[in-house]
Amino acid sequence: xxxxxxxxxxxxxxxxxxxxxxxxxxxxxxxxxxxxxxxxxxxxxxxxxxxxxxxxxxxxxxxxxxxxxxxxxxxxxxxxxxxxxxxxxxxxxxxxxxxxxxxxxxxxxxxxxxxxxxxxxxxxxxxxxxxxxxxxxxxxxxxxxxxxxxxxxxxxxxxxxxxxxxxxxxxxxxxxxxxxxxxxxxxxxxxxxxxxxxxxxxxxxxxxxxxxxxxxxxxxxxxxxxxxxxxxx
Ligand SMILES: C[S@@+](CC[C@H](N)C(=O)[O-])C[C@H]1O[C@@H](n2cnc3c(N)ncnc32)[C@H](O)[C@@H]1O
Numbered sequence: 465x466x467x468x469x470x471x472x473x474x475x476x477x478x479x480x481x482x483x484x485x486x487x488x489x490x491x492x493x494x495x496x497x498x499x500x501x502x503x504x505x506x507x508x509x510x511x512x513x514x515x516x517x518x519x520x521x522x523x524x525x526x527x528x529x530x531x532x533x534x535x536x537x538x539x540x541x542x543x544x545x546x547x548x549x550x551x552x553x554x555x556x557x558x559x560x561x562x563x564x565x566x567x568x569x570x571x572x573x574x575x576x577x578x579x580x581x582x583x584x585x586x587x588x589x590x591x592x593x594x595x596x597x598x599x600x601x602x603x604x605x606x607x608x609x610x611x612x613x614x615x616x617x618x619x620x621x622x623x624x625x626x627x628x629x630x631x632x633x634x635x636x637x638x639x640x641x642x643x644x645x646x647x648x649x650x651x652x653x654x655x656x657x658x659x660x661x662x663x664x665x666x667x668x669x670x671x672x673x674x675x676x677x678x679x680x681x682x683x684x685x686x687x688x689x690x691x692x693x694x695x696x697x
Contacts (some may be wrong), residue, residue, distance in 0.1 A: 467544040467571045469596065477547045482525065494527060502531035505587045508678060508685050509617040515585035519578070519611065521604055521620070522591030523567075526552035532585075533561040540583075542568040542575060571595075572603035575611065581690075583611050586618040593623040593655055602667045605686070609672045612690035620686040624679065625656035657684060 482494055505528070509515070518532045523541035525548045526533070533539050533556050543549050549567045556565045568574050586608045595601050608618040657665070659677055662684055666675065672688040679685075 469571075469594075470544045470546070473543075473545040474547055477545050482527075498527040498531055501528045501589055504680070505585075505589065505619055508619045508680075508687060509585055509587070511585065511617060512615070515583075515616070517583045517585075517613070519583045519586045521572075521575075521586065521588035521608075522594075523552060524548045526555060528587075528589060530555065530559070533563065533565060534559070536563060537585075538564040540566045540568060540578065542570070544569070544571055572600045572607055575604075575607040578607075578611055580610050581613045584613055584616040586611060586616070586620075588620045590621065592620060595655070598665060602665055605665070605672070605688070606667045606670050608688055609670050612688065614690050616690035618686075618688040620688070622657045622662055622684045622686065623655065624682055624684050625658045625661070659684065662686060 514535060515532065515537055517539075518529070518537045519540045519542065520529045520532075521542050523529045523543050524545070526541060529539050529541050529552065539556075541549060541552050543552075546569055549569055553565070553567060568577060588604070592601055592604065595604075605620065608620065612618055659679075662677060666672065666686070673691050674689060676687045677684050678687055
């Protein structure tokens with residue numbers, strides 16, 4: 465059965481293509497924003513060496529994942545939108561990246577098909593704010609905990625609540641109006657989390673071994689370490 469949000473995301477992807485992926489970066493160069501976000505994820509993860517196995521939750525057409533693939537990592541891209549995944553597969557093949565590049569079509573429950581402790585880096589960017597069901601977000605967190613290899617790290621981005629975010633959202637909504645972006649849609653506007661709300665959503669079973677919430681601009685990042693630290697040992 466397809467994910468309940470798949471039809472909406474497919475409609476937007478068909479109508480807007482890449483712009484549905486990188487709307488927050490309105491007016492900026494797509495490649496440049498992918499490079500910048502890739503660098504930010506690496507800074508937050510603070511791994512001791514370059515990740516060899518990378519999973520992106522909600523990878524879209526690979527705006528960010530392509531940077532990990534070009535650095536030689538094996539990748540798995542997960543997304544509810546089949547068209548976005550098809551674009552990602554096409555571009556990674558066309559670029560002739562070495563390594564293995566798989567996709568998981570669907571939401572959090574579909575990650576059950578992946579082997580435990582099999583990723584050095586798991587990340588999500590501009591996605592969890594659009595996920596309408598809290599239990600799905602909790603499943604993504606527990607799956608990240610299960611899938612992290614010893615010494616690996618998960619960095620999951622959430623949109624912060626508060627006045628600054630609200631003001632920013634209002635301005636971007638106004639900018640998007642002429643482009644007929646689905647800016648006032650419930651899923652599109654998405655969820656905002658205070659630090660306490662985020663702490664409440666972190667599941668107890670399986671509980672991450674520990675975690676940190678790092679706040680950067682409009683976002684909180686949930687940073688979850690793998691079970692044993694000391695990458696490569
Ligand atoms: C704004 S785009 C961001 C894509 C990519 N992370 C990036 O930064 O370029 C949001 C993506 O999340 C996907 N998505 C929405 N709900 C999802 C869910 N429950 N599970 C996985 N992906 C989801 C959409 O299909 C879309 O590709």
